[in-house]
Amino acid sequence: MKHFSKEELGKMPSRYRAHLINSCTGYKSANLLGSKSGSGISNLAIFNSVIHIGSTPPMLGFILRPLTVKRNTYANFKESGFFTVNQVNEAIIKDAHHSAASYDEDISEFSKTNLTESYLDNFQAPYVKESAIKLGCSYVNEYEIKENGCLLIIGAIEHVYIPDEILHDDGWLQLDKVNTVTINGLDAYALPQLLARFAYAKPDEPSKLIL
Secondary structure: OOOOOHHHHHHOOHHHHHHHHHHHOOOEEOEEEEEEOOOOOEEEEEEOOOEEEEEOOEEEEEEEOOOOOOOHHHHHHHHHOEEEEEEOEHHHHHHHHHOOOOOOOOOOHHHHOOOOEEOOOOOOOOEEOOOOOEEEEEEEEEEEOOOOOOEEEEEEEEEEEOOHHHEOOOOOEOHHHHOEOEEEOOOEEEOOOOOOOEOOOOOOOOOOEOO
């Protein structure tokens, strides 16, 4: 087994350390965040840090790197107050990954990929047509992580669009039916396989399969 101490991690080349640390915490969600500038330029960027914050009220969060350089996604939702979260599926991983490229703020990532800009129910921020699961969100708050200068962004979920066939009677979504992918580290994509679904865990009772 390979072992790295804190001191050894600190001495690693930055890119090697980034790959290692981003991979060792496990698979991450893959989502495209859509936003629009005040001048009408749409922006699309892939994120592997979108997390559940709460369901009452429905909220999510994601991590932004320090604002030492301009972040178009941040500038857009701070100005407009809105953004979208679009899950990445197997069919669009190549274009989704390309959205990480650093284009000038006057260039839309939609124009550099085969992804289609879409608008639903008069929501200001663009959705990705090819994404099976789409969330329309409003900016709520941000918290600086003092240890590294990153920001935790909090968004309120205002709209949810999902295919009928993945929605179960209890509200659970079966993501494998739409080939939702995960991210392994920074640049690798995997297709999860559903193994089992269990009932709510109770003390001194064996776990019960429900799917």
